[in-house]
Amino acid sequence: MTGLTDANVLPTIGSKELIAGMALWLGIGPGDTVVYPRNAYPTYELGAALVGATALASDDPAEWPASTKLVWLNSPGNPDGSVLSYTSLKAAVDRARELGAVIAGDECYAELGWSPSYDGVATPCILDPRVIGDSRHGVVSVYSLSKQSNLAGYRAGFVAGCSEVIGQLLAVRKHAGLMPPAPVQQAMVTALGDEAHVVAQKKLYRARRARLAAALEGAGFRIDRSEAGLYLWATRGEDAWTTLEWLAECGILAAPGTFYGADGAEHVRLALTSTDERIDAAVRRLSS
Incomplete structure (x- = not known):
């Protein structure tokens, strides 16, 4: 601008x-x-x-x-x-x-x-x-x-x-x-006025995103869109609430896509804003 x-x-x-x-x-x-x-x-x-x-x-x-x-x-x-x-x-x-x-x-x-x-x-x-x-x-x-x-x-x-x-x-x-x-x-x-901290923040989120995305895909999820931002928009091709139940049994919290409109009926939103320790725990649970 x-x-x-x-x-x-x-x-x-x-x-x-x-x-x-x-x-x-x-x-x-x-x-x-x-x-x-x-x-x-x-x-x-x-x-x-x-x-x-x-x-x-x-x-x-x-x-x-x-x-x-x-x-x-x-x-x-x-x-x-x-x-x-x-x-x-x-x-x-x-x-x-x-x-x-x-x-x-x-x-x-x-x-x-x-x-x-x-x-x-x-x-x-x-x-x-x-x-x-x-x-x-x-x-x-x-x-x-x-x-x-x-x-x-x-x-x-x-x-x-x-x-x-x-x-x-x-x-x-x-x-x-x-x-x-x-x-x-x-x-x-x-x-x-400071770009350095923005670069550092982005590096942190990028690393979390890479780990979580790989684990989700390994567990049978497909990640749609998600070209930017702090979330992964993921689906297993089933009702979002069924996916949420499956994730909850793994000890992973997500938001149903239906919270954001009818188009999200088969998607869940997973945030990258948890700590590294929590992201890594989610990765382990998905991998197992």
Whole structure:
């Protein structure tokens, strides 16, 4: 992201707070539609419910109705670790602009891409000129330091992009008292200015991912998507709850894919955020 000024960036109390409240801050309500991914954690749908808007889970821009006022993309995705290409991002932005909707890219896992093409670089950003051309109009990126810097407890995030959208969010949020404390903002500045710790974090998660992925595949699982992020999206080709029961008997905790949408009916989500000792214990149990 280049060429951003103070008018294009707003610190937030983590990213989830903004995601839950975005429809409210933008004046969206009954009769309007909020679009979010088919595989998604529930905060997008919650944000629509809070304002009485219609929530639509859809990954196809052609399906988005004329009533669409806010579109959420999530790349890299939670729970499935999928990454949208520049072409896919551009198609989504073009359709949102055609509808006059704000489009927001939730990119909190951007630094955690696992393919060689993402070594040393972030995954595709919705604010890239290849996506938005020479205008940021109607487009914002949401980011958090919870993942790249392990600062989840700090509630340190920001939204960047279209100055009109940022201005509207600022005008409402400051009167609601939604300003991150100054020490947290200073910690954000420090963390965003240091790449070394991000590289170290990624190395740690990559090693855990390699060990756990190999053990899962050895135990008969297939890992789908999972190109980025802190989770493995795995299946044995059966109902997710049957898989969960099998994992529980091994002493391994996972989340059913149905928590994140109907498309996850045969998948489970396994996190890489446990300690090395716990990951290694899971590997031993899967191997036995």
